[in-house]
Amino acid sequence: MSVSDRLPDYPVNSDFVKKLKSALEGRDEARLRDLICADVQHVDAVIELANDDWMKDPCAQLPPGVLAGLWTLEYKRELTTPLCIAAAQGHTACVRHLLGRGADPDASPGGRCALHEACLGGHTACARLLLQHRADPDLLSAEGLAPLHLCRTAASLGCAQALLEHGASVQLEGGASRDTPLHVAAQRGLDEHARLYLNRGARVDARNGRGETALSAACGAAWRPDEHARCLRLCALLLRHGAAADTRDEDERSPLHKACGHARPGLARLLLRHGADARALDYGGASPLARVLQTAACAPEAEPQLTVQELLNHGSPTVWPDAFPKVLKSCAAVPAVIEVLFNSYPQLRVSESWKEVIPEEVFQVHQAFYQSLFALAHTPRCLQHLCRCAIRKSFGRKCFSLVPLLPLPESLQNYLLLEAEGVLH
Template identity: 50%
Template sequence: MDAQRSQIFLDFEKIQHLGPSHSVKHRGPEAFHQVLVQGDLRGLKVMVGEYREDVNLVFEVCSKEMEWQAKPLALGLSGLWSLEYKQELTSPLCIAASHGYTDCLQYLLQRGARPNMVVGNKSALHAACENAHADCAELLLEYGANPKLLTEEGLSSLHLCDTAQSFRCAKLLLKYRADVNQLSEEYQESPLHVVARHGLHNHTHLYLRYGASVNTLNIHQESPLASACASAWRPEDQEDYLQVCKVLITHGANVNSIDHEKRSPLHKASKNASLQLVQLLLRHKADVNAIDYNGCSPLANVIQTAPFKEELNPHCTVQTLLNYGSRKVWPAAFPKVLKTCAGSPKTIEVLFNSYQQIHVTEEWMEAVPEELFQLHRPFYGSLFALASSPRSLQHLCRFAARKLFDNQCHTLIPRLPIPKCLRGYLLLEPEGLVY
């Protein structure tokens, strides 16, 4: 920014009361700012053409906002909302681009506004892409905006294309030679990391078509595939992340890459109880028994998160991992599992049925809170009844068959010429009771 350029201080609470017609009748930064915010092209032409306002002016806009502040315990308060002044630097070009005012933007560029001026922490192109205004982005690029320019936070315009609506912006940036493998400064993330994390499969296709490196690692040694698997935690977003991961794997993503904590994509997908992602990764030879720095396997991860993921049926993920050969929980640790997953009886049932015989003790009964026992009384009644009884012959036959098939249960059992219900039994489908 030019050192000679003056900064204009504006009180937002004051200027927001100026209407379009009122603004044009007054000279000065407040009126100039107002016509820009409202996209008033006629007023803008008056301010620049007649009143000679500088199209490269820097505004420092002040506004009052409530901010949460922690207070000392001696005051008897854990926190307090206080009214603070917030200040933000911006320019006419950034204002027009962020609001999508293409006609105002074009007029400013024609009058000499500099497309690569960074004000505050970003340029007008950053503002346009951040708000998915493709027409503004195209206009700026035509006037020489640099698609590789970074914000003060170290992000390129391509990094800011993180919504489905920004797809056209991303296409334009790449058309104008944006670097699809440009890394952000702080976290060393590629644009592919960003769109994978947001579940944007169209962007993912686009970036890979333009040569994005599918196995680039960020500062945490996390790949785009791992970023996608870690972010797939909302039920309504599962299909989007599945499509992203399919595209990444098709283009050669390493399903067994590990981050700085030795967590694989399968660890992350399992922690989210993302069944379809877990199945996809396992079909592509993900290591079902990988161990992270905390000594946790993918199975341990889904067990830990099961009580919070009931809407995603975590027992199905547990079932899938066991059918692909996951090592079982150490029997002596089962009371801890029971305590963690008491609210997910189907998860407990699937795990319990993966053993030939495991001794049910009084400690197990104490691990289940009374309210959960009453809520799931038929299941827990059948489970605790086995404290003095062996497992049924039918279960022992199931265990023998599964031991024979080992880590190929998922492949071989569905091929057996037996009734569908019996195949489900061998694959540990829960029934609501154990015997």
């Protein structure tokens, strides 16, 4: 008999479950403790918290739209135990009480055991108690995830430490994505977790089911602006431990492709200085520069021109001249990107027809810049710009390191490195 077919000791419509749900929803710890520790018939009782089997009832009144798609629905039940509930809520005293009465720490009628729940909630004391009572540190959930894979928050660091102390494998692949614990830490910016795993022998360049290393996973995660510093620390940690900066995933995308896809100049700079290839192409033929240009209009607050600048100063090929109008159309609202890219050409013929791809409201907001751009339709670039291009061509992909060595004022060094000024000359 499968787990979903077994009869629970406390069905979802029982008075006990109704009281339990009320206590959980109201965060009534005293009532929850009484229900779990005193009211259950035996410590490993199976409790049903949810059940959608009513959808199979011919008498069920469902809207026609739902009925039409009912064949796609899966029957789901949420089964658990008192120990799992106590561990998920972080009730150490309840966990101790139940274990003292012989509760099975590895029981998982709902697909996750109490140790999984403790790690998900970041409840270190509960996790340690369970491990001391011989909970399996590598037990897989129904989704194929070990407890270490569920250490997903900063609060779960203590749980991860306890698991490793009790023999958990730091190399274990989990779930459909086959992530290692290091991948999980990288995806969530958990630098302390990552340091712990690396110090315990985690392979820094292990690949998951998508061919990603931990560095690639970190660079591809959707970080909020206030998390960028944490992302940089994490990636720097991985690189210090020998992560290859230019590994490719199953789509031939490098960490640099992913960093540029999110327009992160600091991360792009870090990767480039560790040997990432600014000229790399993915399976779709896109370069890191193409990735940031695709993103620029969606994330102007990330200052995508700085990422473009980093790439060009590390030898990235510029855009084919005939394709420049497409870039102008997609990046019109971020003129600093247009400026940096335009200044990477010794001479680029400006057409009056370009005005048609710039929305009028955008032109008005950035009028000074676009007037300076279209003024160049009738005149060559200045001698200073041509000298800049000659020097940059000579330095090639070493512009970022050689320009600062020139005996020039900082303002001229910035000029050579394509610092945006707001207008074109």
